[in-house]
Amino acid sequence: MSQKSSIGPQRSAVANVDEALARFDDTPLFMKSLPEDDTDNVALSALQSLVHEGTPDEIAQNFKEQANEYFKGKRFREAMGFYKQGIEAKPDDKTLLVVLLCNLAACNLELKNYGSVLRDCSKAISIDDKCAKAFYRSALALLALDRVDEALDCCTRCLVFDPDNSGIKSVHDKALKAKQDKETRERSRQERIRREEEDRKILAAAYQARNIIDMPKPDGSSNPYQPHWDPEDSSKSTLVIPVFFLYPQYATSDIVTEFVETTPFAAHLEVMFPPQAPPPEWDQNREYVDGKLSVYAMTRRKRLFKVGKNMTLLDIYKAVEAKVGEPKDGLELKDGCLTFVVLPKGTAVEKNWVEEFKANKDNRI
Secondary structure (H helix, E strand, C coil), X not given: CCCCCCCCCCCCCCCCHHHHHHXXXXXXXXXXCCCCCCCCCHHHHHHHHHCCCCCHHHHHHHHHHHHHHHHHCCCHHHHHXXXXXXXXXXXXXXXXXXXXXXXXXXXXXXXXXHHHHHHHHHHHHHHCCCXXXXXXXXXXXXXXXXXXXXXXXXXXXXXXXXXXXXXXXXXXXXXXXXXXXXXXXXXXXXHHHHHHHHHHHHHHHHHHHCCEEEECCCCCCCCCCCCEECCCCCCCCCEEEEEEEEECCCCEEEEEEEEECCCCHHHHHHHHCCCCCCCCCCCCCCCCCCCCEEEEEEECCCCEEEECCCCCHHHHHHHCCCCCCCCCCCEEEECCEEEEEEEECCCHHHHHHHHXXXXXXXXXX
């Protein structure tokens, strides 16, 4: 026999259900709860003494009927309370108990309490292992929780004894599509991870060939600018690297986010410090002008190299290479950036900085 696909008791056709339910709230027979205090209302007094009288089946049936009215009015929390009271009455009629559990699951499904749906339906299935509504609502909850394989299993079990159930078939189709989509996403994720790992290995090999020593942050964070291959070079042989220019005289810096390693330093200095342009705010003495600057590269082993204005990063890589037999050395790539110091050429500032650098180097040895 085919099971209906609705997720709860049949909806009411009454035009204004809320109004009807509001009247029920003030009608002793349909009150959501009865006052515990003494009352002069004869009907209430009678109900207070009779609410738990009768057989467990009669009590549970009364609670179910009240709950159904609230469910039809989409007042799911109130309906849930009555279904629970019906279950707590412990009816002997197992069919009635299963209905109460399934209807309670329907309320929880509407309220997106998916864990409760699964518990309600599990209890129903333990009483009636061919309760299609319990399997249907379990499958919907599992699908909402992205437990796709379990949702498919629910549908498959139900279709064994109810093969024409349109609701179960519909959920089965949704679960099958969700499974396929999930598998597609997982394949894409794995492929992305594989490509990223391959790119990391290629980049690590490129660093090694260039005498670049990568020094990522210990916490794993990174700045938004990272070394990458020049998109205009399809052979993936030219790196673009973020470069910091430090001005220790004023404790400030600039960053060139896209420094192509084949570009001479002069190309950037001309743009940053054109002779005819106003100086940067921090250049109090107007000393930082293209053609009058010295650029220094520092290695991991604290060696200092003066960079010629027409040199490129490729030239620097070769210049800083350790001699045969000496410990490995190179430029430090800190947080994805190379760093160079810029100073006014031939000034006391430059001389003092170089001397201080060398003195500190000797102290570290």
